[in-house]
Amino acid sequence: MSHSPLYRLMTAVNPTEVIRGIVAFDLDGTLLRGPTVSEVLAEHLGRLQEMQRFESSFTEESDIIAAREEMARWYADQPVSTLLRSLDAATWAPGAKEAIARLREGGVEVVILSITWQTAVGWFAAQVGVEKFLGTQHLPNGEIAHVFGRDKARYLRQLVESMNIPRDRIAAVGDTLGDVEMLLEASMRFFVGREALTIESVDHVPDADLTLVADRILEAWAV
DSSP, X not given: OXXXXXXXXXXXXXXXXXXXXXXXXXXXXXXXXXXXXXHHHHHHTTOHHHHHHHHHHOOSHHHHHHHHHHHHHHHTTSOHHHHHHHGXXXXXXXXXXXXXXXXXXXTEEEEEEEXXXXXXXXXXXXXXXXXXXXXXXXXXXXXXXXXXXXXXXXXXXXXHHHHXXXXXXXXXXXXXXXXXXXXXXXXXXXXXXXXXXXXXSEEXXXXXXXXXXXXXXXXXXXX
């Protein structure tokens, strides 16, 4: 996979801007609760059962790639604007919007890193004023630039380096094993999934109101 379509999503850093830290959020299951982005889109198209079968049984990357290729065919004849309007049915996590607002008001850079479709990730990011985000892209030539957990970690690592942020000012919030590599890039690690992780230094806060997470970060960084 070529990385250029993915990592162009980083916007230029203003050298006069004071950034007090970076917080990376996963999207499905973290900023959103309930049906995933792909399930919301599939329900709009009358394909929810097929999508749920994909999500419950496909764990290998080859299976996920095949599922994404099938989903891309579902969307082919649908106007993007119509698909995006269907995302209004998604459910934000408790405190998600407020948490992001508090972090941004405190001078913290917020990024959303997801393996789901980039166009959808960008739509959610726009709802909360987030400029930096990552997702799987359906390219104009029909190819798919796939994103997996390792890509989320790589994006965060490169962003941190480009912005020259100290490692002790990096936080990440996720909810599944696919977020582990991203979490390991951070010094403050929050896991909102119901089953605890076995990696070190993870604050397990299942189904947490995200304002609590934001407040913990701001307090730790004295922002």
